Amino acid sequence: MTDVINLASDNVAGAAPQILAAIARAGDGRARSYGHDDVTRRIEARLSEVFERRVAAFPVATGTAANALALATFTPPYGAVLCHREAHIAVDECGAPEFYTHGAKLILAEGDHGKLTPATLEAAFPEGWRGDVHRSQPAMLSLSQATESGTVYTPAEVAALTDAARHHGLAVHMDGSRFANALAGQMGAGQGCSPAELTWKAGIDVLSFGGTKNGCVMAEAVVFFDPVKAADFALRRKRAGHLLSKMRFVSAQLEAYLADDLWLGLAANANARARQLAEGLQALPGVALEHPVEANEVFVRLPAALAAGLQREGVIAAHWEGEVWRFVGAFDTTAETIETVLQRARSCVAPDAVAAAG
Amino acid sequence: MTDVINLASDNVAGAAPQILAAIARAGDGRARSYGHDDVTRRIEARLSEVFERRVAAFPVATGTAANALALATFTPPYGAVLCHREAHIAVDECGAPEFYTHGAKLILAEGDHGKLTPATLEAAFPEGWRGDVHRSQPAMLSLSQATESGTVYTPAEVAALTDAARHHGLAVHMDGSRFANALAGQMGAGQGCSPAELTWKAGIDVLSFGGTKNGCVMAEAVVFFDPVKAADFALRRKRAGHLLSKMRFVSAQLEAYLADDLWLGLAANANARARQLAEGLQALPGVALEHPVEANEVFVRLPAALAAGLQREGVIAAHWEGEVWRFVGAFDTTAETIETVLQRARSCVAPDAVAAAG
């Protein structure tokens, strides 16, 4: 029987051995609870190094919590957050941003390949909106990096958007649940790019820094590039039930994640697997990429027969819509696995594929 | 130099080796995300066995999340929750119940040793309250088990309270962040008592079943004894950011926790250490227990000299108020450790203790 290969998401993967080892180590001895432990204290310093600036950083266990808390810190209940129509915060969090902001409104904008542009931002808040008491007030712009379409904003694109946002008085959030993949993607594209350049140097105020999708068990951090803005974050996190009593077990994951550039290595592998897969699939008849592959996700149109064939062969992708499927490279996906997927795909389109499958 | 012994809380402990091993194992292979994995599915069945009834059970990472979500499921925004003045939900969660219920009111009642009685409940909602549109409507009673004073309700006491609650149309929540200690306490008191007898057989509707304080890394479960009542829980959990993408890592902790009665064994140890400490301290001049020791917490009045002496000797307790200090036995506290604490305490009160310390 054929082995099942699940590429539907990076969430289906387990955790990197370094992360698991860090959890095991974190349990040694007594430590102060609720984040007053040494590991948690070190994490903020470590992230400040990584981002080349004194940041305020708060570990949490889920990306939805990171996003919703970050938004709530900058958005009053009568505020509005602009985001892409397909943003995770808009379509995948069951209204968490509205819950945490106490009813702020998400304003949905269109944009090719999951990306917003300054022009869409201008169109979203026409003149006369701000100050009109009948309207939720523009408060924030939220960008996904990498985007929901697997594309990546360049530092210049981010800067152009944050410039426009600033012009409208908006703070800017980056949903970086795949921040490592975005960063590795920029690096992989031959564009020298640092964590700082992709965030605060390009005008980002607050980042949901993801670890879970890239090899952690459950570890994200909300990173404020101006610590002053984080003044009430700890209170919001606590009342949301996201202050873990044994916080060191999350912080330890982040520490291991950031050690020796583990995070970038894992992301680089995931991205490479996505590129490998995209290249292989594109060579097949009737296959077309839906979006450029710039991080670890491949959105691709598959002929119905190929889609069915892959399913039959035990290759699991996520059905997106119509003919579009998503395949995701994970931190631990191997080149061999992708090659196997491609072999199976090729076998589905080979003249004798049906007979062989029978 | 003297070793520091930290008995301030059970949260300062690490995690049981069986729990850490389960986390390490949980990472093997691919699994469906967001709780659709096999381990998570098994947990509900396992808890149904433990509670001798088909339950709906939802893992979450923190006790505050468990409590707030449980309350929100039964309490409308215009509702009121009755609890003890010192309940964790009232004084330790930064308003999480109010956040999750969207503004319901906590009604605080007094009660000796952290315990409510049917009489306090009657007094809390005088006639004419229900149906009066000017008043938040009585919706729920929340009991802590073990209580915030380290005492334990007997099944009969719970039943008397839930009877009174039912009479007022209240659903009943049990905050069981130390449920294992409460249960082990009842057993240890020679009172045969099962998980079922302490909960739904005594009229409890929903339980925050705690694991973190008793040896888990981060693992709690919200247990509904009537699954029908849990209809919208999954949605509330998701929008609160408490649905973990790699849920199996929490579920695996719970699975290990419940296997081979590990949870009861850990709790029994913690309780025994609390009793050992309480007995030893009580023998010292000027020391008096503030509350009966029925689980793993010791609330005790210490003469100022003794309190200062213990601090000097590296024994960390939590200062409660005035002369009262809290010591907590953890799942992994050893009898030797407690004996060391007692030796240090005795040395502080010995005639020549002051000279020796000098």
Add this chain to the structure above:
Amino acid sequence: MTDVINLASDNVAGAAPQILAAIARAGDGRARSYGHDDVTRRIEARLSEVFERRVAAFPVATGTAANALALATFTPPYGAVLCHREAHIAVDECGAPEFYTHGAKLILAEGDHGKLTPATLEAAFPEGWRGDVHRSQPAMLSLSQATESGTVYTPAEVAALTDAARHHGLAVHMDGSRFANALAGQMGAGQGCSPAELTWKAGIDVLSFGGTKNGCVMAEAVVFFDPVKAADFALRRKRAGHLLSKMRFVSAQLEAYLADDLWLGLAANANARARQLAEGLQALPGVALEHPVEANEVFVRLPAALAAGLQREGVIAAHWEGEVWRFVGAFDTTAETIETVLQRARSCVAPDAVAAAG
């Protein structure tokens, strides 16, 4: 100097003499407060007559309160409300629906002339949405009647929409801030149509029944066609601060409004003035109606010179967008006033243009 004529909104008008007289009378003698007075009791009975069915009805002072409370009664915090992109609840209430529902999401749909169709509804909630824990759950459809474009749904159109809504498990709200104008519009169109036929007989669950825009000082009512559904409305109204202590002063307005078909007479006048204006303006060169005039609002494209001329001549309209302006007929607008507006408009266009148009 030319008199200013303000047709920007029906809100700029004062109140009908019958309404003012009712307020003056309502102050006689003592009455129970908070809606326990006789007038308030009578209103529910009167509305039950008007709608030919036992209804539960709750007076409030503003349309935004009526809408937001009605939505909150049927929509959980994790719910979603489908409405037109230009619905008052979406763009004119500063997030009141999100506030009252505690963060539910408005799903915005397109539709010509302010109207939704069953097809747009189908498109809004694709298969797989309901039950997906990552998505706000479809809870309600909200229709504006008359619409924000001054058009009116026929009973058959309403029924088709509520059928589709029912299929998706949605309750249906009608924002009737101009319900009288919509009803009078249907009647005026020669289509026999009753309050019942335009609401519950066509599947509406709850109606925001407007009075303020049509001659009241401040008087709206939330009407539930199934009184059982209104079980907690009174509590929600009170905690929102919308239970008036001297409620009789609002109820008395509604009583006078409904007496002797005053409401329909006022609305018929407003509608007739809108038609009169629309016909007159259409005769001018370069003028085009943006939407059919089916109630008391005229949305019309005006050549820039004409728009400027009217302003100069003291005719105030609301600038909508681009070349589109809104003129609104009020309950007390006279035919002479409209004729004066038309004369001024004709004077603004060149003499030969008028002749040509004539």
Add this chain to the structure above:
Amino acid sequence: MTDVINLASDNVAGAAPQILAAIARAGDGRARSYGHDDVTRRIEARLSEVFERRVAAFPVATGTAANALALATFTPPYGAVLCHREAHIAVDECGAPEFYTHGAKLILAEGDHGKLTPATLEAAFPEGWRGDVHRSQPAMLSLSQATESGTVYTPAEVAALTDAARHHGLAVHMDGSRFANALAGQMGAGQGCSPAELTWKAGIDVLSFGGTKNGCVMAEAVVFFDPVKAADFALRRKRAGHLLSKMRFVSAQLEAYLADDLWLGLAANANARARQLAEGLQALPGVALEHPVEANEVFVRLPAALAAGLQREGVIAAHWEGEVWRFVGAFDTTAETIETVLQRARSCVAPDAVAAAG
């Protein structure tokens, strides 16, 4: 048959003729909607005169709205508001403060005769509370003036409380639903006292300035003594549905209310009637005042026979608790009415009263 005399509340009265006349006048002509009218503009200036300082003032229709909006402006969702256990915001508003603040906590304090003292404030927030992330953060103190017991804080008492509040970093709200009665009470007590002295000069930040209970139909104003603090009030009011489209009808009431000291005259009458009643009742055997009568409310213990007798004689009071009843003087209560009540009371305690009643 005996006429019914209803003294249960000042809410059972109608409205002063000057107020009704102002409403009738307000309907003349066109006016800009949503508070952009001339009357509303004048009200802020007029209140600035009354309070001898530039204030920001916002009319609303109910006291609950005024209170809840005022609290929400200063209290974050994770905040806490200290108030008397019997404060209207705590027991009579169905959780409106919690709704508007998005879940802040009311901390209830005891105090004789409805009054708080600096000592109770100190006790409420013990050291270590502020900054403890597990605790709702102290944000505001709310005082009722007159209190729920019909007593009045002197300017010195207010100043002592606001001093203590400032020490704890709390803003201070005054619930002045009976502010006129409190002020008139201070004046009546021979203590020269101005609106300014009773509010901002004594450290109040925001006042719910009541009109409804004292002769208006529905008219309150939220008055900010530092207009900068009111920055987002208009948005909060709108999204709560408390921005009236025909705002001039509320503003006109306030204008008439403040003209020629009408408000103080009405309040002085109400207070005088309360004193008249209190003196008369006190002369009867077995009658005892529960609280000093310092405004327009009389809380009095009545022997059961007298209470029953008064009811039989058509005198309606509000049953408070046990033997305590509340009688309230209204703006239009006459000395003759009170004398009639006293006659009836005397007849109930006369030796032959029972026989006569039989």
